[in-house]
Amino acid sequence: MASLFDKRLIVVTGKGGAGKTTVAAALGLAAARRGKRVVLCEVAEQGRLAALFGASATHAETELAPSLFTVSVDPEQAKQEWLRYQLKSRTLAGVLGGSRLFQYLTAAAPGLSELVTIGKVWDLAQLERRTGGSVFDLAIVDAPATGHGLAMLRAPSTFAAVARVGPIGRQAEEIDRFLRDAKHTGVIAAALPEEMPVNETVEFERALRRELNISVDAIVVNAVHPARFGPDDIQRLRNVSSANPVTQAALSAALSEDTRARAERAQVRRLRRAAKAPVATLPRIFEPELGRDELERLSAELERRL
């Protein structure tokens, strides 16, 4: 964890609904507790991170807790900002940004949207901000789901290869170098303890290594059901026979929950065998909605397990 928090950027990705936002927020709280000035950055979402802290997010930096900030990156706005930086002229960027020519160019350059988005994230992680914002010790990005997350990480290298000369190529190269440098950038994959998410996580880890030579720092298996019963308890539960329907229902609920908890543990073991990265688990929390208290709890668990 110490070395994870010594990086400048942590990218949290994973299958849709696996807990990327939750894990990113929990990591952010843990890093802030350690005295880091942290920015949690979400991409193309409407303030989900901020909502977890009972705040509302804007494109500007919003404080969520002491030393913990959030920024919501809107790819469209990031594009404008990037253009402004490239062209050094607000007016020209505005004209070009809105124009059909620009729309055409963006469409013709696949990945530009991902490039400017990761560019904005990269900027948040710099000691000298291009866009003149405040400086953070650590940026944590709640990245898009695996496939898009990979596309976002890949965009700078694709651009650097295409636009080999000129400022765009140079900047793409700089971002690419930063992302591939394990000293600066870490990747956390959020997964669920189920067959398909486990397969996808292993596949993501391989693809990231194969395509970009980036390794996953840790896999967080989220929302794991607790094993409430030992083998003896289960044997005893199986032996109970009751004519009372309520007791029967409770017994079969207990047994099926146990079956589920076991199946989840088997998936976690399978993931541990197949993945190169260390695997940490987070418990399922039985609350209708996760808020600040639950996040604090998950963040303490993460700190212990990573």
Ligand SMILES: Nc1ncnc2c1ncn2[C@@H]1O[C@H](COP(=O)(O)OP(=O)(O)OP(=O)(O)O)[C@@H](O)[C@H]1O
């Ligand atoms: N450990 C947990 N225990 C209980 N509920 C959880 C846990 N982690 C996440 N959740 C809930 O599961 C849902 C999905 O979590 P989250 O939003 O973090 O996933 P995500 O990967 O960011 O999803 P998306 O792909 O939609 O962005 C949310 O409603 C969240 O509150």
Ligand SMILES: [Mg+2]
């Ligand atoms: Mg999310």
